[in-house]
Amino acid sequence: MKIIGLTGSIGMGKSTTANMFADLGCPVFDADAAVHKLYAKGGKAVPLIRAVFPDAIKNDAVDRAVLGQHMRADPLSLRVLESFIHPWVGEMRSEFLQQARNNKAKAVFFDVPLLFETGGDKFVDATVVVSAPAKVQRERVMARPGMTAELFSQLLARQMPDSEKRKRADYVISTGEGLAFAREQVQTVLSDILGMKIAT
Template sequence: MSMPLIVGLTGSIGMGKSTVAQMFRDCGAPVFDADAEVHRLQGPGGRLVTAIEAHFPGTTGAGGVDRAKLGAAVLRDDAAMKALEAIVHPAVGVERAAFLDSHAGAPIVVFDVPLLFETGGDASVNRIVVVSAAPAVQRTRTLQRPGMTAAKFDAIVARQTPDAEKRARADFVIATDISIEETRAAVARVVACLRGGEAR
């Protein structure tokens, strides 16, 4: 049996990637949500909570990992970020492999990975779809999130591969600073192309 075409879906913070991921689901494509998996692994009873508490004391509680406290501990500390990634990424990889096995008969499978390029995940997918919007739109959307500040936004963006580079390395770019109907139509065209085994 042939393996599915593996599609990496990525985009910087505030670009609308979660919305586009749902559009892929609506088109019938199974989507592995790396962020959602991290939340589950770090949530109440999650299997990464103990390891994270050991490395970052005081960042967990009855509800699992306190993301605000953990974020404050690692966001501007490269060594701390690498230590966290060494805990999280292998565990997510195991879950991603299990997801792929469970959808082995699908023509395409989408891996929704915010840090696809930053973690080298682009090497393990067959096609790359980047979700993008104008910088002003990105900033406005992100600053509307609860607890977000301009300084935090700037720190997050500084750790991410620039949008222009992501777009240059993509097989497909989905714009989200247009109407929702236009974005949905663009996703449908990409899905049709991918199912046809074409690359742009």
């Protein structure tokens, strides 16, 4: 079973691309979704965050907007939080992998926004970077509810530049020219990884 790391900066179309791989029968582990589960009502992270930032808990779940304000105000708090969150996400990823092996999947994808930044690329068989022109990226991100130019700049500062990600990638999928073209690239990449033609 091939393990593929899928990444891309904010607004590049990574989630849409992940769904395209899923549509072709590849299980996808979404790291962001795993964190959402930890932050949801009953999630492992809720008691921890309640003890440190009680105002970030609303209706027994983590309010990510409030938590994000605390993290940006104190980067050390972010590192401490990640020291708990990352191992929990790792446990969920291991369970996902075991299930994929039991189902005899030929390839699985790890959808990880900070794949290169965290060194996660060392633990996969290949890396796929989703990319788009900077103008397209900015238009997509600025259209999101609550987004500001300042917040966009802060988010970009945490991420490796797109140009560097593309240099490191085994495959690059461009999403700036529409869904149909992106889907063709997804099929080509998967065919190459598996060494077989993908039925569509």
